[in-house]
Amino acid sequence: MTGKPAAQRASTQRTVGSITYELTRKRVKNLNLRVVEGGAVRVSAPTRTPLREIDRFVASHEAWIGQARERVHVREASADQMQDVYTDEECLRVFGEVSDRIYPLFAYCLPIQPALRVRWMKSRWGVCHVAKNYITLNKQLMGKPRAALEYVVLHEYVHFLHPNHQAGFHAEMARLMPDYLARRALLK
Secondary structure, three states: OOOHHHOOOOOEEEEOOOOOOOEEEOOOOOOOOEEEHHHHHEEEOOOOOOHHHHHHHHHHHHHHHHHHHHHHHHHHHHHHHOOOOOHHHHHHHHHHHHHHHHHHHOOOOOOOOOEEEEEEOOOEEEEEOOOOOOOEEEEEHHHHHHHHHHHHHHHHHHOOOOOOOOHHHHHHHHHHOOOOHHHHOOOO
């Protein structure tokens, strides 16, 4: 294998027109453009792609980058406003009611009901901590429909049986919540 390992890939800052972006060269087939947190622009490119081609690619997407940055700023602003709307106690009360309804489905394999924790998370709705027997749920779920909250809680409970998202996990989700895909769509 040639080239630097993933952890050693160097990134460089480049500017084309009014757009400054971070360029990372790696083993990919296509040029990839992302607008991330804070509106930063990141480009990954095949190792042998000429810089002028990369710059031309970024410049040709200037309008899209502007729109994507606006979406990121709106999402971040609304997330900041929502962060303080619900207290941890309010979240735990609502999430606890849902957990109390779902736990009996798992009592045969979980002798103690998992504890619930809440926190503000940017990229996950929930996290299952099997070894420590607790589930952390995203406070943002308070702004979602009850069906979506029920989906996330069940999703995390199923991880006590299936730690990954392979076929067994999805089969168990479908068995316990036949409309789980529709409920998952409510989170988008």
